[in-house]
């Protein structure tokens with residue numbers, strides 16, 4: 001439970017269950033915008049399923065589907081899902097693609113709170129999900145947008161400041177770095193390989209308040225057939241925000257590098273004191289004893 005989110009609420013188990021249930025409602029709501037969608041005979045993938053916080057509530061849908069799979073880099077969570085959550089099957093994957101799945105073998109994939117943490121391999125994973133989706137298959141992904149920048153980036157939201165921006169790039173998992181996305185950026189970049197069916201900048205897994213940005217954004221997309229490369233998806237767009245957002249991301253990275261340098265210097269100083277401290281102490285004691293005429 002801890003691995004899939006900071007469940008530091010008073011009642012950890014209730015918090016975990018409620019968020020899982022609310023995420024199910026949001027998935028069903030998102031799919032209501034896909035007019036031809038139904039679950040019968042479909043193959044579904046929960047990418048980054050963790051311990052099945054969301055899958056565990058999808059029993060009715062799994063009964064109608066042909067297969068309901070999950071995958072995650074965390075082998076312990078995957079094992080737990082396989083031992084405890086029937087009829088779901090999970091498998092593990094590496095930090096970079098591929099998934100152990102055939103081309104075009106999935107009709108609907110969703111990634112909840114996963115692209116919110118992917119940095120180096122983000123484009124590779126987007127294209128890997130594109131590969132495993134059947135032509136016309138759907139991908140639902142949540143992202144950190146206007147409802148999350150205060151909390152995650154400690155900055156007021158501005159679409160001109162955020163495109164795809166990594167926060168805490170060097171932070172180890174738990175839950176690793178965060179990635180902020182703007183709606184314009186998703187449309188411009190992910191929208192090259194997917195038709196954007198519906199995008200909402202906030203409100204996933206919560207009851208959204210009108211005009212009050214809260215929680216994760218979400219985007220339901222439909223695969224546009226054809227091979228795409230990372231370079232094609234990543235190439236800068238003509239959007240007027242592209243340049244200011246890139247410059248702002250750069251400023252933030254430089255500040256993070258400076259902070260890391262500072263931490264490194266502090267570590268160096270403490271290591272060098274630990275290495276030479278005892279010797280210096282011994283020399284000091286010896287000098288004192290000599291001064292007192294004791295040279296033993």
Ligand SMILES: C[S@@+](CC[C@H](N)C(=O)[O-])C[C@H]1O[C@@H](n2cnc3c(N)ncnc32)[C@H](O)[C@@H]1O
Pocket residue numbers: 003004005023047048049050051052053054071072073074077093094095096111112113114117125175
């Ligand atoms: C914040 S949790 C969300 C879990 C689940 N989707 C949910 O909403 O409850 C992010 C999950 O993504 C997984 N993850 C991170 N990088 C991944 C990758 N490259 N491939 C698959 N899973 C990944 C983590 O291990 C973790 O279980």
